Amino acid sequence: MAGEERDLIVKIDNVRKVYNTRKGEMVALNGVNLDIYENEFICVVGPSGCGKSTLLNIIAGLHDATSGAVYCKGKKVTGTGTERGVVFQQYALFPWLTVKKNVMFALEMKGIKGKQAEDEAMKYLAKVDLTKFADHYPKELSGGMKQRVAIARAYAANPEVLLMDEPFGALDAQTRTQLQTELLETWEKDRKTCFFITHDVEEAIILAQKVIIMSARPGRIKSIVNIDIPYPRTQETKMTPRFLELKNEIWSQVYQEYLEVRK
Numbered sequence: 001m002a003g004e005e006r007d008l009i010v011k012i013d014n015v016r017k018v019y020n021t022r023k024g025e026m027v028a029l030n031g032v033n034l035d036i037y038e039n040e041f042i043c044v045v046g047p048s049g050c051g052k053s054t055l056l057n058i059i060a061g062l063h064d065a066t067s068g069a070v071y072c073k074g075k076k077v078t079g080t081g082t083e084r085g086v087v088f089q090q091y092a093l094f095p096w097l098t099v100k101k102n103v104m105f106a107l108e109m110k111g112i113k114g115k116q117a118e119d120e121a122m123k124y125l126a127k128v129d130l131t132k133f134a135d136h137y138p139k140e141l142s143g144g145m146k147q148r149v150a151i152a153r154a155y156a157a158n159p160e161v162l163l164m165d166e167p168f169g170a171l172d173a174q175t176r177t178q179l180q181t182e183l184l185e186t187w188e189k190d191r192k193t194c195f196f197i198t199h200d201v202e203e204a205i206i207l208a209q210k211v212i213i214m215s216a217r218p219g220r221i222k223s224i225v226n227i228d229i230p231y232p233r234t235q236e237t238k239m240t241p242r243f244l245e246l247k248n249e250i251w252s253q254v255y256q257e258y259l260e261v262r263k
């Protein structure tokens, strides 16, 4: 249906990625197909080395696919673009810019300048509760605060899709839980399309509408599990019977792939 097509944000079409290594060719991804629709929250889990980051980097336009292609709103991805915002595990802030200027940078890339960029940056910093730190430098912030700035910067660019590569992976458990809650609250309000990689099955279920399980290398999509737990979700959701059932189901599938890796 034409209506459905309008809502398709990212199309991953038969993507294969081969790296040339000293030991020869290494197939990181093979035959990956996925459609990401507007307002979807998708989490990707799978064993270490199955190609999750490779896939995200190809969507981001940081890597090329060896064959196949990615389309964003119908346009073939050939490089990075402001319609695809990326948040990495290691905050990737500019250390020489203040918090506010880091966020302003994203706005300036979109052609928003001067006072308007400053006002908008402050608006996004307020969303992540960091207005008081606007004039601080990244090195003066905790890991969780740096990641909030990275998220504010990604949001400020108002991308069609947010690509997040283990954004909370480097944080302690408490901060991680806090940032999950904040991201959930934000997503429940604006439903920004998200493609989020994590090692943490609980994190995937609490956030996502769909959890994509990737197979051991060469990475393929092994299965897609719909998370039928209604929003709003809170940390207490993790104690509910349905959550635990989904956790068992997804964990056992991921575990099978871990065993494949170890063979």
Ligand SMILES: Nc1ncnc2c1ncn2[C@@H]1O[C@H](COP(=O)(O)OP(=O)(O)OP(=O)(O)O)[C@@H](O)[C@H]1O
Pocket: 019, 020, 021, 026, 028, 046, 047, 048, 049, 050, 051, 052, 053, 054, 055, 217
């Ligand atoms: N630039 C590169 N050159 C050669 N091989 C690479 C390169 N980048 C990744 N690889 C290999 O491709 C495979 C997939 O890596 P990738 O980082 O995408 O996996 P991942 O699922 O994100 O892993 P993890 O969960 O450990 O972060 C791995 O075997 C990795 O060693």
